[in-house]
Amino acid sequence: MKFIDEYRDPVAAQRWLAAIHGLVTRPWTLMEVCGGQTHAILKYGIDELLPREVTLLHGPGCPVCVTPLEKIDRALALASRPNVIFCSFGDMLRVPGTDRDLLAVKAAGGDVRIVYSPLDALKVALENPDKQVVFFAVGFETTAPGNAMAVYQARRAGLENFSVLVSHVLVPPALEAILGSPSCRVQGFLAAGHVCAVMGYTEYLPIAARYKVPIVVTGFEPLDLLQGIYLSVKQLEEGRAEVENQYSRVVTKQGNRQAQSIVTEVFGIVDRAWRGIGVIPGSGLGLRDAYAGFDAERRFDLSEVGPRPEPAECIAGLVLQGLKKPHECDAFGRRCTPEHPLGATMVSSEGACAAYYRHRRVAAGQEGAR
Amino acid sequence: MCLAVPGKIVSMSGDDPWARTAKVSFGGAIKDVSLAFLPDVNVDDYVIVHAGFALSQIDEKEALLIFEDLSKLAAGLDGDGESPA
């Protein structure tokens, strides 16, 4: 397919790799922000082809992985109600809550439906006026405009049986939280291309300047990732810390204004808890007062669901911050597998634990994966 | 989840800018896509689609840069007489 196949060309990939090898003189640690990038890096074995000096850490950019346990439990409680149709993107269905997942609720008779677009959930609401339809609005900046649009249209149409369970997160505050940690090892970021397709990249300029880290907006195909790594390493070797745009075929500096305006109309910035990490100030989106009537957490009494502790042995929070690699978790590949996940990073194909398990198959406790 | 894929607009419908849609071909598979966030695209344009919404038009000139950069780089490396890798 055009705009996919040419960016997977093995000959060009070898040439980019050679360029990176020719550039490196010292060890450097980069973090790719987005889980989609992690998935591609592991799938194509890019981390193993890089010079030994270049270490890739896997960032927190997987909305499935960072949705807090309490929010999952709320989703489960809502989906279990007899008058509720619960609509969700498919990748949320197997995320473990405290004692089950959405698939289990569905198997027990709950009306849980997988939708491809938030607009599909709106359609379900229109077709089922006697039911309450709740859409699980999760995601990063990439997904926020579509989810905002669904709420905006529901309000315009006066839909009274549609609401959203919101767990939206934002990338820049998470990068600052990672960079602000005393144990931070990250020296440069590959920023998430599709987040920037919506938001542009002006938000990253002060971060690059303050923390003196190169930030390269990067796409998702092998050549994109290799060029992103090349540009980051080049900056580091030359002592620069700038924002560069590798993914210029899709991303502009200002991003998509229409998409930004609907997000601003419907959502405001709130503090948000990240699974395994904790609350990061100003790191999420919540419905504005004008749209509060569409907030499932206000419409339904969910007082039965309180704060929940994470399973003690899951170190997903450390994995998401680049402080540990998945195979450094005792449960990895033993008590925790994609079939029986303990943590969300083992569920989503974009989660670092699942990506390691599927593509690397590092045996439990075995060293060697960089 | 931020997966977004390139596709080609094969037809468009609707006048209300919030409700304009397109049929987009992803290597032959056709899907309905909202154009609410891309008011200026046309048939035959390539767009990046995420969760039913077109988020960005692909800039065909910029799309070639990565290969041009690579050629320049190769020329530079050869010029230095260095063997890569």
Ligand code: SF4
């Ligand atoms: S392997 Fe499983 S238990 Fe360990 S950090 Fe990953 S998700 Fe958590």
